[in-house]
Amino acid sequence: MNRSNWARVSLIAAFISAMGHQGMVQAADDTLGLKMASSVKDRVFVRAGAIHVKVKTKSGETYDVTGPVITKDELTRLAATDAFYIRDALIERGIDAPIAGTINTGLRNPSAGIPLVTSAMTAQGIDALGTPSGITAVAQERVGTAGISLGAYLSDDYTWVVEAYVLAAPVKTSVTAQGPSRVRVDNTADEPAQYARPFGLQGQKILSTKMLPPIVMFGRYWGDKDAKFRLYTGVAAMYAMFYDTKATEALNRYVGGSNPGDTTVSLKNTFGFGPMLGVKYQFSDAWHLSMNVGNVKLRTQGTLTTRNTFLTKDSGAWQDFGLSGFQYDGDGNLLPPEDVLTISDAIQTGQGALAESGPQVRQDAYAAAGGVVGVVSAGVAKLRGQANLGTYVRKADTELNATMFMLSVGRSF
Numbered sequence: 001m002n003r004s005n006w007a008r009v010s011l012i013a014a015f016i017s018a019m020g021h022q023g024m025v026q027a028a029d030d031t032l033g034l035k036m037a038s039s040v041k042d043r044v045f046v047r048a049g050a051i052h053v054k055v056k057t058k059s060g061e062t063y064d065v066t067g068p069v070i071t072k073d074e075l076t077r078l079a080a081t082d083a084f085y086i087r088d089a090l091i092e093r094g095i096d097a098p099i100a101g102t103i104n105t106g107l108r109n110p111s112a113g114i115p116l117v118t119s120a121m122t123a124q125g126i127d128a129l130g131t132p133s134g135i136t137a138v139a140q141e142r143v144g145t146a147g148i149s150l151g152a153y154l155s156d157d158y159t160w161v162v163e164a165y166v167l168a169a170p171v172k173t174s175v176t177a178q179g180p181s182r183v184r185v186d187n188t189a190d191e192p193a194q195y196a197r198p199f200g201l202q203g204q205k206i207l208s209t210k211m212l213p214p215i216v217m218f219g220r221y222w223g224d225k226d227a228k229f230r231l232y233t234g235v236a237a238m239y240a241m242f243y244d245t246k247a248t249e250a251l252n253r254y255v256g257g258s259n260p261g262d263t264t265v266s267l268k269n270t271f272g273f274g275p276m277l278g279v280k281y282q283f284s285d286a287w288h289l290s291m292n293v294g295n296v297k298l299r300t301q302g303t304l305t306t307r308n309t310f311l312t313k314d315s316g317a318w319q320d321f322g323l324s325g326f327q328y329d330g331d332g333n334l335l336p337p338e339d340v341l342t343i344s345d346a347i348q349t350g351q352g353a354l355a356e357s358g359p360q361v362r363q364d365a366y367a368a369a370g371g372v373v374g375v376v377s378a379g380v381a382k383l384r385g386q387a388n389l390g391t392y393v394r395k396a397d398t399e400l401n402a403t404m405f406m407l408s409v410g411r412s413f
Helices: 003-043 072-078 085-092 097-106 114-124 249-255 316-320 343-355 360-369 371-384
Strands: 044-059 136-139 142-153 160-168 171-178 182-186 193-197 205-212 215-222 229-247 263-267 270-282 287-306 392-412
Touching: 003 044, 044 287, 072 085, 072 114, 072 371, 085 097, 085 371, 097 360, 114 343, 136 392, 142 171, 182 343, 205 249, 205 263, 215 270, 229 249, 229 263, 229 287, 249 263, 249 287, 249 316, 270 392, 316 343, 343 360, 343 371, 360 371
Parallel strands: none
Antiparallel strands: 044 136, 044 142, 044 392, 136 171, 142 160, 160 215, 171 205, 182 193, 205 229, 215 229, 229 270, 263 287, 270 287, 287 392
C-alpha cells in the first residue's frame, strides 16, 4: 500500500475513533443528566393541610388625620347673639322660620345650650371634638384556612429544605372595637352620682376583611434521612395581603356617616417573619405527616375614611366625650356630681332641656333635625358653607402577633 493510501486509511480510522469516543461521551452525559433529573425529582414534595392561627393584637389609639370634626371656636360663633347659622340651616331643611328662630335662641342658653358645652370643653382643656380618646381595635383571635405547599430538599441527606405555600384559601377575619369606660353624671336620681358608661362600640364588630397569606419557610430536618421521626427547625416569612375590607354600619353610624357605606376602611399590606419548630413522621418512602408551629409578627395600619359626615343624637361618638376616670378632690374624696361636668353630660342636658321638652312642634323640629347634636351639626355646616361636616380620615397602627399551627400530609416524588 502506498503512502497516500496509508494516509487515507489513517484519517478514516481517526475519524471513526473520534466519533466512537464522542458517542460514549454523549451516552455518559445522557446517563448523568437522567441521574441528576431523578435526584432532583426525588427531593421534591407537595403537602396539603390546614393552617390555624391564634392572633394577639396590640393596637395603638385611633387618631385624627384630617383634624377634629367640630371646634370650640365654631361652637362659640354659633352661640353669638348676632349669629343665625342654626336658624338659617333649619329653614333650609324645611323647619318653619319661627320655630327655627326659637331653637336658634334656645341654644344660646348658658345653662342648657352651646355655652354649657364650651364651658365643659374649657374645664377639660379641650379645644375641639374629634375621635374620642382611647379607641383601639382587636383582631379576631382565631382564624384558619387550608393550603397546598410545594417544597424541595436542598441536599442528598434531606436536611436543608425550602417550602412555599403556592395555593391557600383566603383567611376571613373581623375586627372589634374597644375603649375605656366614660364617666357620666346622673343628676336625675334622688342621690346624684358619677357612674361609668361603657364605651359605645365596646365589643362590636367594626370591620371585616380577607387576607391572602403567602408563606415561605426555610429550615433543617435533624437526624438520619431514613428515620421515621425527624425534628424540624426553621424560619417562616409571611406577606399579608388584605382585600375586600369593609366597615360595618355600626362603625359608620358611630362616626356620623350620613348614608350606608359612607365609611370605608383599608388595611396596609405587611411583611413579617419568625421562628418555626416541627416534626415529620415518614409513613413510607412517598408519604409523610408534617406538624409545625411558628410565630410571625406583623405590623399594619388601618385607614378609616368617613364621607358626608353629619352627627346626630344617634351618632354614638358624642356620648364618648366623657372623662376616662372618676373625679376626686385633693383629699382623695369622690367629687360631688355638681362639680363634675363632662362634654357628653352637657350635650345630654341640652337634649333633655331643649329637644325633649316644651311645645310639641319644637320637639318635632328637633327630632327631624337629629336632636341637639343634629341641630348643632347643621349650624356648623352652614357656618362652613357646606351641606354637611365634610370628609374625615382617621388611622390606627396595629401589631399582630400570629402563632401558626400547621398540620399537613405530604407526598415525595
